[in-house]
Amino acid sequence: MAFTLHERQMLGLQGLLPPKIETQDIQALRFHKNLAKMTDPLEKYIYIMGIQERNEKLFYRVLQDDIERLMPIVYTPTVGLACSQYGHIFRRPKGLFISISDRGHIRSIVNNWPENDVKAVVVTDGERILGLGDLGVYGMGIPVGKLCLYTACAGIHPDKCLPVCIDVGTDNTTLLKDPFYMGLYQKRDRSQVYDDLIDEFMEAITDRYGQNTLIQFEDFGNHNAFRFLRKYREKYCTFNDDIQGTASVALAGLLAAQRATGKPLTDQKVLFLGAGEAALGIANLIVMAMMERGVSHEEASRRVWMFDKHGLLVQGREQKVDPHQEPFAHRAPQDIDIPKTFVEAVNVLRPSAIIGERAYLFGNWCSNTVALSLPSCHTDPPSLPSSCQGRCLFASGSPFELVTLRDGRTFKPGQGNNAYIFPGNEWSCHPWAPLLQRHISEAACRGAGDSI
CATH class of the missing domain: 3.40.50.10380 (Malic enzyme, N-terminal domain)
Structure with a gap:
């Protein structure tokens, strides 16, 4: 026409x-x-x-x-x-x-x-x-x-x-x-x-x-x-x-939260719901970012915990731990039973940041920062800020409607989506792209080593 x-x-x-x-x-x-x-x-x-x-x-x-x-x-x-x-x-x-x-x-x-x-x-x-x-x-x-x-x-x-x-x-x-x-x-x-x-x-x-x-x-x-x-x-x-796009946007979210809360990245304790490639990519990049701020690889890794479909990732558990997950399989918390549910893991570890496909918080305790990445179609993120009574920083992989709390306050859920990262890959046509990409790949795969 x-x-x-x-x-x-x-x-x-x-x-x-x-x-x-x-x-x-x-x-x-x-x-x-x-x-x-x-x-x-x-x-x-x-x-x-x-x-x-x-x-x-x-x-x-x-x-x-x-x-x-x-x-x-x-x-x-x-x-x-x-x-x-x-x-x-x-x-x-x-x-x-x-x-x-x-x-x-x-x-x-x-x-x-x-x-x-x-x-x-x-x-x-x-x-x-x-x-x-x-x-x-x-x-x-x-x-x-x-x-x-x-x-x-x-x-x-x-x-x-x-x-x-x-x-x-x-x-x-x-x-x-x-x-x-x-x-x-x-x-x-x-x-x-x-x-x-x-x-x-x-x-x-x-x-x-x-x-x-x-x-x-x-x-x-x-x-x-x-x-x-x-x-x-x-x-x-x-x-x-x-691995790389999700890691980039999740780390960016934690750095943004650092400005809002005043709590440096190196003081964060991060709990992941899920231990797949996205979670591991984020975890490795968080470790690298902590190392660039003066924390050793061992200490940075200890600040990252993972909870998968078999439960908390700990050393010696019955279910097999993938080689990529081993740096985040820590000794089980002492003097207590190993948490069997994610909620129990939250209450025992008391993380300051939660990252995963789905996350739900219950009770009176609440983290300062909650980053929710790559939700499925069935995620109900408004349950997070509601259960936290608005005392959390929240981002979801997909956009959601405004959340109204019981006290009448209204919040717009932040979005932490890979779309902030991958369209920028048009620089990949630059002659230096293979060199730059190699360094980013090393960071994502190893979580340590050369700085970007």
């Missing part, structure tokens, strides 16, 4: 469109009026992403104009719901799909992508999508959503962005029975073939698009995320948002 009369005549569109030549302002107004009629988040997602398919310029216009309201639909938390229903709401493919059956032919598949100048690739194998677990090919919504923000927030042209899903199967039995599932109907391949596939993919991307192409790993399983970061950081321009 925005084609001019001359363009319509030149392109053979005269008579195929209504006679009105419509401005983008009117198109944006129609979009907002239609969106305002919708209440279901998934319906909003389908509508907005449909605009991206039909009118990309309009899509990025409205996204940039109203990023605060639309980002929670295009990105977290609604994108998680969209991923869980991906095969049911499917309209048309977006991005590049590579399966383990394609091994040996990945370069030819990459060559099928129509754009010749890609600068940013976001890739997932779908094993750990947000807090939803293994979604296999359904996880493609994450790379698509991330790259929308690379364009809207960092100004990278959408033609230079490539979302990729690598399908090696799924261990999600529900999906393997789902007639609308769009990936391989097989258990996840964890053999050497999987590693060979990733190697071939990395080589194919850089062969076509150059060594400085940013390759962002997204929502890989904990056991693969760290080793791929170590394996590829010396050779490729890589970034793991779950």
